[in-house]
Amino acid sequence: MGSRNRTDEIDVSQLDERLEREVEKAGVKNCCKILLSDPSELRKLGNFTEDDIELLKRLASSTVLHSEFVTANETTSVYAARWKRISLDCPVINTLLGGGIPSRGITELYGSSGAGKTQICLQLAITVQYPEEHGGLASGCVYICTEDRFPTKRLQQLLPLFPRNRIFDPKKLEKAADRIFVDHIPDVESLNECLSKRLPVLLRNHKIGLIILDSIAALFRSDYTNRQMVQRAKDLRTVGSLLHKLSSTNNMAVVCVNQVTDSLDTNQTLPALGLVWANMVTTKLQVKIANPNGRQFLVVSSPDVPTGSCGYQITQGGIEGL
Numbered sequence: 001m002g003s004r005n006r007t008d009e010i011d012v013s014q015l016d017e018r019l020e021r022e023v024e025k026a027g028v029k030n031c032c033k034i035l036l037s038d039p040s041e042l043r044k045l046g047n048f049t050e051d052d053i054e055l056l057k058r059l060a061s062s063t064v065l066h067s068e069f070v071t072a073n074e075t076t077s078v079y080a081a082r083w084k085r086i087s088l089d090c091p092v093i094n095t096l097l098g099g100g101i102p103s104r105g106i107t108e109l110y111g112s113s114g115a116g117k118t119q120i121c122l123q124l125a126i127t128v129q130y131p132e133e134h135g136g137l138a139s140g141c142v143y144i145c146t147e148d149r150f151p152t153k154r155l156q157q158l159l160p161l162f163p164r165n166r167i168f169d170p171k172k173l174e175k176a177a178d179r180i181f182v183d184h185i186p187d188v189e190s191l192n193e194c195l196s197k198r199l200p201v202l203l204r205n206h207k208i209g210l211i212i213l214d215s216i217a218a219l220f221r222s223d224y225t226n227r228q229m230v231q232r233a234k235d236l237r238t239v240g241s242l243l244h245k246l247s248s249t250n251n252m253a254v255v256c257v258n259q260v261t262d263s264l265d266t267n268q269t270l271p272a273l274g275l276v277w278a279n280m281v282t283t284k285l286q287v288k289i290a291n292p293n294g295r296q297f298l299v300v301s302s303p304d305v306p307t308g309s310c311g312y313q314i315t316q317g318g319i320e321g322l
């Protein structure tokens with residue numbers, strides 16, 4: 001590969017005078033911004049026609065790619081700024097996760113009862129509020145409970161203990177509980193309504209970096225009979241698509257807690273809800289009680305982090321990798 005002469009901005013002199021003026025006025029010269037924005041977003045910024053947008057995208061892509069080879073790492077670096085991670089304020093688990101929970105797609109957290117799924121979610125509901133330089137998104141969290149009531153007492157117990165090691169002024173987390181928006185959802189229909197109607201309104205008024213659904217299995221395991229499996233598959237796909245859309249349009253993380261099911265054929269412990277749901281998940285994490293004294297946190301699959309595991313314990317102060 002020869003030397004690179006890449007620029008982050010399009011060369012506006014290649015556009016006609018009118019479009020050049022519009023681009024200058026709208027301030028959209030950054031290639032990443034042009035490529036990652038959808039046409040409706042660009043139209044909001046300036047007086048662009050469909051042809052203008054097509055032209056701008058072509059110019060941006062040829063500026064970024066030139067005619068040279070581009071490595072996979074370089075391509076993903078375009079997205080790196082957009083796909084962030086939420087730290088768990090635990091160096092061991094953060095290392096395993098490549099920095100934390102990705103703000104991209106659906107992260108499934110599955111494990112048996114008592115393994116610590118809710119404890120991890122509570123911790124994330126706090127750490128997402130950390131400033132970006134300390135691994136958070138400086139944003140609030142939406143916590144959707146489907147089974148048990150929201151564990152307010154446990155949250156109040158954890159809050160004064162964060163940030164760990166006082167890595168920044170704890171005063172910044174003084175109102176953390178107010179930035180956790182809790183909803184209790186009894187059935188699939190209410191979940192759809194929450195995701196498609198209520199949440200978008202909330203997102204317009206509050207900066208939200210994380211949606212937690214605790215748990216997806218509770219709704220889909222109980223609401224359907226064996227004869228309604230086709231409908232269940234359709235409903236799962238609808239919920240999965242809504243969550244993906246929320247994640248990508250708002251650049252936020254989605255964590256879905258799932259229960260487990262034991263496969264008699266393979267003697268394996270698998271996440272509940274079968275293949276339809278499994279195909280909608282981006283990152284799979286498992287927590288398990290390995291023996292009476294030991295718990296294990298596993299990255300089962302991820303698009304950008306190797307599989308791996310570590311031990312962890314649950315203390316008064318939350319989850320800690322070992």
Ligand SMILES: Nc1ncnc2c1ncn2[C@@H]1O[C@H](COP(=O)(O)OP(=O)(O)OP(=O)(O)O)[C@@H](O)[C@H]1O
Pocket residue numbers: 111112113114115116117118119120154157314315316317
């Ligand atoms: N204050 C605390 N100090 C130490 N450990 C605690 C504390 N609170 C909870 N735990 C541990 O967390 C475990 C429960 O974790 P959690 O509620 O997250 O499980 P879960 O995986 O969500 O289970 P379920 O699927 O039944 O909801 C308890 O078994 C207990 O060991």
